[in-house]
Amino acid sequence: xxxxxEQKIKLVMSDILNIxxxxxxxxxxxxxxxxxxxxNHIQLIVALEEEFSINFDVTEFESMLSYMDILKLVKAKx
Amino acid sequence: MNEAHTSNQSAKREAQxxxxxxxxxxxxxxxxAIQFARLLLKEFASAKTYRYLGKVVSSESVVDFGLxxxxxxxxxxxxIEFMKDALFALGVANGLLIDFYQTGFGAFRQxxxxxxxxxxxxxxxxxxxxxxxxxxxxxxxxxxxxxxxNLITIKENFKHELTGLLEKFRSYSHSPILIHDLAQxxxxxxGIAEGSNQLGQRELVHDLNKLLHELCSRYSDAFVxxxxxxxxxxxxxxxxxxxxxxxxRFPLSQEAIGELAREYMKYCRSLLGYSKKxxxxxxxxxxWGGVLGExxxxxxxxxxxxxxxxxxxxxxxxxGLHSRGVILAVASKNNQQDVEEVFAKHSSMxxxxxxxxxxxxxxxxxxxxxxxxxxxxxxxxxxxxFVDDNPVECEQVRMHxxxxxxxxxxxxxxxxxxxxxxxxxxxxxxxxxxxIKRSALYEQRAQAEAxxxxxxxxxxxYRDLDMTLDFSPVSAKNLARAAQLTQKTNQxxxxxxxxxxxxxxxxxxxxxxxxxxxxxTDRFGDNGIVGLMLAHLAEQELIIDTFLLSCRxxxxxxxxxxxxxxxxxxxxxxxxxxxxxIIPTQKNPPVRDLFERHGFALDNxxxxxxxxxxxxCETSKVEYPxxxxxxxxx
Numbered sequence: 001x002x003x004x005x006e007q008k009i010k011l012v013m014s015d016i017l018n019i020x021x022x023x024x025x026x027x028x029x030x031x032x033x034x035x036x037x038x039x040n041h042i043q044l045i046v047a048l049e050e051e052f053s054i055n056f057d058v059t060e061f062e063s064m065l066s067y068m069d070i071l072k073l074v075k076a077k078x
Numbered sequence: 079m080n081e082a083h084t085s086n087q088s089a090k091r092e093a094q095x096x097x098x099x100x101x102x103x104x105x106x107x108x109x110x111a112i113q114f115a116r117l118l119l120k121e122f123a124s125a126k127t128y129r130y131l132g133k134v135v136s137s138e139s140v141v142d143f144g145l146x147x148x149x150x151x152x153x154x155x156x157x158i159e160f161m162k163d164a165l166f167a168l169g170v171a172n173g174l175l176i177d178f179y180q181t182g183f184g185a186f187r188q189x190x191x192x193x194x195x196x197x198x199x200x201x202x203x204x205x206x207x208x209x210x211x212x213x214x215x216x217x218x219x220x221x222x223x224x225x226x227x228n229l230i231t232i233k234e235n236f237k238h239e240l241t242g243l244l245e246k247f248r249s250y251s252h253s254p255i256l257i258h259d260l261a262q263x264x265x266x267x268x269g270i271a272e273g274s275n276q277l278g279q280r281e282l283v284h285d286l287n288k289l290l291h292e293l294c295s296r297y298s299d300a301f302v303x304x305x306x307x308x309x310x311x312x313x314x315x316x317x318x319x320x321x322x323x324x325x326x327r328f329p330l331s332q333e334a335i336g337e338l339a340r341e342y343m344k345y346c347r348s349l350l351g352y353s354k355k356x357x358x359x360x361x362x363x364x365x366w367g368g369v370l371g372e373x374x375x376x377x378x379x380x381x382x383x384x385x386x387x388x389x390x391x392x393x394x395x396x397x398g399l400h401s402r403g404v405i406l407a408v409a410s411k412n413n414q415q416d417v418e419e420v421f422a423k424h425s426s427m428x429x430x431x432x433x434x435x436x437x438x439x440x441x442x443x444x445x446x447x448x449x450x451x452x453x454x455x456x457x458x459x460x461x462x463x464f465v466d467d468n469p470v471e472c473e474q475v476r477m478h479x480x481x482x483x484x485x486x487x488x489x490x491x492x493x494x495x496x497x498x499x500x501x502x503x504x505x506x507x508x509x510x511x512x513x514i515k516r517s518a519l520y521e522q523r524a525q526a527e528a529x530x531x532x533x534x535x536x537x538x539x540y541r542d543l544d545m546t547l548d549f550s551p552v553s554a555k556n557l558a559r560a561a562q563l564t565q566k567t568n569q570x571x572x573x574x575x576x577x578x579x580x581x582x583x584x585x586x587x588x589x590x591x592x593x594x595x596x597x598x599t600d601r602f603g604d605n606g607i608v609g610l611m612l613a614h615l616a617e618q619e620l621i622i623d624t625f626l627l628s629c630r631x632x633x634x635x636x637x638x639x640x641x642x643x644x645x646x647x648x649x650x651x652x653x654x655x656x657x658x659x660i661i662p663t664q665k666n667p668p669v670r671d672l673f674e675r676h677g678f679a680l681d682n683x684x685x686x687x688x689x690x691x692x693x694x695c696e697t698s699k700v701e702y703p704x705x706x707x708x709x710x711x712x
Contacts, residue, residue: 018401038326039159042322042325042326042328043125043160050124050125050126054548058324059405061325
């Protein structure tokens with residue numbers, strides 16, 4: 001189950017940020033990933049909301065700046 | 079457990095559809111690819127699906143598989159780029175390969191007013207001006223107070239600004255333009271007193287929208303998007319996403335994106351001549367509940383109580399479409415006699431037997447029925463919508479006739495009307511009087527066909543038809559119809575050049591161009607404007623740019639009279655020769671021998687298969703057939 005969530009997040013990130021899934025890991029963050037710009041950030045939020053049927057707040061938008069941040073936040077909402 | 083099971087099935091279905099779509103794209107089967115794209119969008123509408131369709135089509139390994147390149151300029155008061163994925167995907171489902179031009183949010187005024195802006199650097203097929211009411215006129219939305227409201231000034235300013243923008247846009251561009259109307263504020267300042275007071279916002283927005291429609295109607299190819307209708311259909315609380323409004327300057331929800339992109343597609347289809355013309359319906363569990371062959375005349379469900387009431391509603395919607403010019407046909411596996419009895423005797427039937435121009439009721443395959451209907455009514459399969467409750471029938475039609483648009487009805491009859499109407503397949507940017515008359519015209523055509531069978535010789539048939547032709551130059555009066563004819567006519571169309579009203583207007587201002595529309599009246603009624611000729615004079619040659627005739631009057635020598643008319647005009651403008659051009663398309667075999675039949679000599683054949691034909695109209699002009707009466711307006 002836990003792994004499943006991680007897998008799904010990686011898939012979504014790979015789709016939006018156009019990077020291979022296996023390159024996404026615990027150190028992946030917006031400041032070290034080309035293509036994780038403000039436009040893609042919105043798309044990523046929308047895609048995660050869609051994938052997990054959850055909603056984020058605007059304050060959360062601003063805190064989702066790395067794979068680990070996202071994982072933590074998504075887990076907390078499921 | 080159950081839920082997991084369904085979600086697995088759904089994931090499997092999604093994967094299958096994706097694979098099928100991708101395969102059809104790779105193998106270059108455009109029509110099949112479009113069918114799968116539509117299924118994916120229908121069953122799995124999501125940002126993920128939009129992205130998937132986009133990625134497959136844009137992938138480097140994909141060669142051109144026949145999507146029509148289409149340029150859209152997006153001008154907006156918000157970050158409209160978040161709509162691109164959806165628009166691109168819906169474009170694919172409509173046969174388009176969309177390329178976007180876009181500027182930063184809020185830059186729409188500069189972009190339109192500046193003749194050297196990027197907007198005008200390349201010709202656009204469509205320009206969309208998407209401005210939220212709140213951004214046009216904050217003083218009547220979020221900033222509305224009773225202190226500030228000088229309503230007359232607000233209206234005047236709006237009118238002034240909009241006129242300026244439209245005026246400039248029209249002088250710098252021929253692109254059709256869509257402008258959103260203003261949505262109502264979700265909460266009005268006056269609350270429950272709204273409407274009982276002249277200072278209400280609702281009334282004001284209503285007036286401004288009226289003004290917008292009026293201004294747009296003064297310019298060619300300027301169309302209003304009924305944005306407020308979309309907002310109310312989805313519901314304001316679902317339409318807007320206030321988080322995204324504040325965080326990303328993009329006020330729309332994902333649901334709104336889908337709905338709005340779908341709305342834009344209706345305009346694209348209409349402008350490209352892709353609007354559907356004919357609705358083919360099944361009968362059992364479509365027009366009524368139950369199976370006629372088993373339940374009998376008395377047993378089918380059609381009447382004031384559910385589910386019969388839902389079928390009545392559905393028939394009403396179909397009748398509505400028919401009244402605005404959609405041709406109706408039936409394709410049903412049934413006994414014809416039983417069906418005739420329902421039409422003749424069932425007291426709750428809304429649709430009449432005479433509303434249908436073609437009736438395929440037998441036990442043969444529906445694929446054959448559809449082909450036969452297309453042949454009988456002279457309508458291309460790509461202009462047909464097939465509606466059935468049976469997934470197997472739908473699947474067969476998708477597989478064997480992928481150019482047909484297929485609507486599989488949902489299991490609940492109360493949802494039929496929405497399934498029929500939501501995509502707006504039949505929508506056109508304008509409804510002409512010809513559209514309204516059309517259904518009757520197709521019946522006339524059937525009667526004329528019957529007459530042809532009884533007339534012993536062809537000339538006698540033409541004389542019996544008692545036809546009067548009316549030739550008039552293109553003018554403001556018939557401009558919309560002229561443009562519509564170029565967009566819709568496929569079969570008897572020598573060059574198949576599609577023109578907007580704006581482009582035709584250019585010809586009207588150029589003395590070298592000669593334009594004429596042709597109307598035909600016969601003993602069965604007035605067919606309205608059915609033909610168009612556009613020609614331009616170059617030295618002593620009159621070159622026929624466009625020569626087309628609606629299929630409903632093909633086979634009556636109207637084209638001969640049209641060429642005779644051109645010969646006469648050529649004489650009056652001192653042109654010695656008439657030059658015809660044939661650009662072959664899949665659809666236009668009926669027109670290919672037009673010039674040859676009328677004594678033109680083949681001049682040369684171009685590389686792409688188009689041919690040029692030449693007639694010396696001083697020595698061998700085309701004569702008017704003797705069986706027509708004429709009205710010629712100058």
